[in-house]
Amino acid sequence: MSSTVRIALDVMGGDHGPDIVLPGAEIALIRHPDIQYVLFGDEARIREILARHPRLAAASRIVHTDVVVRMDDKPSQALRRGRRVSSMWRAIDAVRLGDADCAVSAGNTGALMAMAKVNLKTMAGIDRPAIACLWPTMRGESVVLDVGASIGASAQHLVDMAVMGAAMARIVFDIEQPTVGLLNIGVEEIKGVEEVKDAATALREASHPGLAYHGFVEGDDIGRGTVDVVVTEGFSGNIALKTAEGTAKQVADYLRAAINRSFMAKIGYVLARGAFRALREKLDPRKSNGGVFLGLNGVVIKSHGGTDAEGFASAVDIGYDMVRYQLLSRIAAGMNNRPQVGAGVGRAVPVTDEMQVSS
Structure with a gap:
């Protein structure tokens, strides 16, 4: 592998575009000096911001693009309007052409997934x-x-996700056999839809060397950290993610209101501010920002569209790790001996515009 990690950035993506993407890229560059960036977007705006970030400018190459994928574009619209010419498409295409090792975007999730696929x-x-x-x-x-x-x-798709998720966990957590659980409505083997039960049977009987199948897990097991990898389909997974994000904000609002309720509460906060600081750090969504698109012939990272520079830097950090520790080869090795579900089990569901998640 090259001594540098080349990262293509969709500079125009997200709610704030280059005002967040470029400062975030510099934060990640400080942490990983071996990064080289290819910046796709409006060259005039990029150069204006780079003038204030000489370190980033020295590690970057700019490719001008005129078209920006809007946050409210449907995937089909984005493909028609931005294919081959938008900053999002060009960043992904750099990975396909071998000009970059991964692409990072804070843009429209559905459009990014459609273009990447x-x-x-x-x-x-x-x-x-x-x-x-x-x-x-x-x-x-x-x-x-x-x-x-x-x-x-x-x-079979649930089984494949278990293999791919375990490959990612081996990189992130540096463990040889991550524990894997299937999200279900109960831990008993008789519960759940047939697809989940069939996937459980395949994982339990196969003894895949790259993972340790734990069994079914429930919603509260996610926060407990019962397993290293939780596998579910995208509808329930996205609901769980948005519920957790909303709950974290709700807890923060409750604490803020309680602290401001009385003078004695404010005194209590001063005395316990170390504990509150630790809680704030734990609940900080920026530290876990960055979704990895698994199963593609290239590494693509999705940053939350509304994140700040520190959050975008976290997404770049994840992309860096996935490249440096060879995510694609680990997935390919795992797929060579993946568990197989019996013929005719389960059904594939086609992806449509309505299936995109919110950005």
């Missing part, structure tokens, strides 16, 4: 890609997938 194609043996994220838990972090690439999953 059309441009990079899925890896051999993989029907559909999935979005995996890092989830803060009581034990540290877990990998959770799929959090919104598509709705529905066959039993």
Whole structure:
């Protein structure tokens, strides 16, 4: 592998575009001086901001693009309007052409997934890609997938996600055999839809060397960190993700209101501010920002559209790690001996515009 990690950035993506993307890129560059950037977007705006960031400018090459994928574009609209000419497409295409090792965008999630799948194609043996994220838990972090690439999953797709999620977990957590659980409505083997039960049977009987199948897990097991990898289909995964984000904000608002309720409460806050600081750090969504598109012939990272520079830097950090520690080869090795679900089990659900997750 090259001594540098080349990262293509969709500079125009997200709610704030280059005003957040470029400062975030510099934060990540400070942490990883071996990064080289290819910046896709409005050259005049990029150069204006780079003038204030000489370190980033020295590590970057600019490719001008005129078209920006809007946050409210449907995937089909984005493909028609921005294929081959938008900053999002060009960043992904740089990975396909070998000009970059990964692409990072804070843009429209549905459009990014559609463009990535059309441009990079899925890896051999993989029907559909999935979005995996890092989830803060009581034990540290877990990998959770799929959090919104598509709705529905066959039993084989659930098995494939278990293999891909375990490959990512081996990189992120530096463990040889991550524990994997299937999200279900109960831990009993008789519960759940047939696709989930069939996937459980395949994982339990196969004894895949790259993962340790734990069994079914429930919603509260995600936050507990019961397993290293939680596998579910994109509809329930995205609901779980948005529920967790909303709950974290709700807890923060409750604490803020309680602290301001009385003078004695403010005194209590001063005395316990170390504990509150630790809680704030734990709940900080910026630290786990960055969804990994798994199952493609290339590394693509989705940053939250409304994040700040520190959050975008976290997404770049994840892309860096996925390249440096060879995510694609690890997934390919795992797929060579993946568990197979019995013929005719489960059903594949096609992806449509309505299945995109919110950006």
